Amino acid sequence: MELTHLMVIMALSIGIATGRLNSRQPSGYTPSRIVGGADVPAGEHIPYQVSLQYRTAEGQMHFCGGSIITPNRILTAAHCCQGLNVTRMSVVAGIRNLGERGARSRVVAYDIHPNYKELVTSDLAVLSIEPSLKLNNKSISSIEYANKGKNSFVGGGVPVTLTGWGLRLPVPFPFLDAFNYPSILQRMNYNTITNRECREMGMESVTNTEICARGPLRGACSGDSGGPLVMSTEDGLRQVGIVSYGLVVCGLYLSPDVYTRVSTFSDWIDEKCLDE
CATH class of the missing domain: 2.40.10.10 (Trypsin-like serine proteases)
Incomplete structure (x- = not known):
């Protein structure tokens, strides 16, 4: 924006x-980051964090975050999904740097909460992904x-x-x-x-x-x-x-x-x- x-x-x-x-x-804007944060140190993992990415003419573009709740389910915000083409969406797990390859899975479906109202309530969605992520309790794991x-x-x-x-x-x-x-x-x-x-x-x-x-x-x-x-x-x-x-x-x-x-x-x- x-x-x-x-x-x-x-x-x-x-x-x-x-x-x-x-x-x-995912409309060509430059990626943007947390205000007031610090780099996660090299060698340290946030294993439940994923990058939600969208395929564009320029390649894969990060546009939202998400969290691993099961090997094939990702929790994210409803407004990260609404109106987007699911066939162009994927998630990347096990990375600290967006330039890393990580473990990429395609999004095959998303469920937006039925009561979602933008800027008001119920801003959540669950993504179904394939293939399932291989949880290793180090670089890739779920969050309670x-x-x-x-x-x-x-x-x-x-x-x-x-x-x-x-x-x-x-x-x-x-x-x-x-x-x-x-x-x-x-x-x-x-x-x-x-x-x-x-x-x-x-x-x-x-x-x-x-x-x-x-x-x-x-x-x-x-x-x-x-x-x-x-x-x-x-x-x-x-x-x-x-x-x-x-x-x-x-x-x-x-x-x-x-x-x-x-x-x-x-x-x-x-x-x-x-x-x-």
């Missing part, structure tokens, strides 16, 4: 609550997403981690392309806030089907959509959110990021994994 200088100045000064889906639509116990609802003040290949600066700067558009997977930590705080900060449509998080000069941006927000539990990492939307300018402290709350939809996700 191309932004004008006027939009940048207005958003920086008064934090206008203009919706921004965090995907990079279901927690149906009494502590499944994530409130405010919870440390969470976001990974993805999304914009590193709040807006594109052509003269900083070499820095702004790296191909290395980014990782960033910040905290959730309560939904009430999120609404008070301009995200008035947020409901309990979503989680909000924010941090100083950090956050999700174009290209991060569909990617996993995770938290640490006594049993290991658990995915609690899916990157959905935010304000026009990414990474402002007054601008929360909005994630689909995975626990709300765990039954629906389970259903879509039954025929694997």
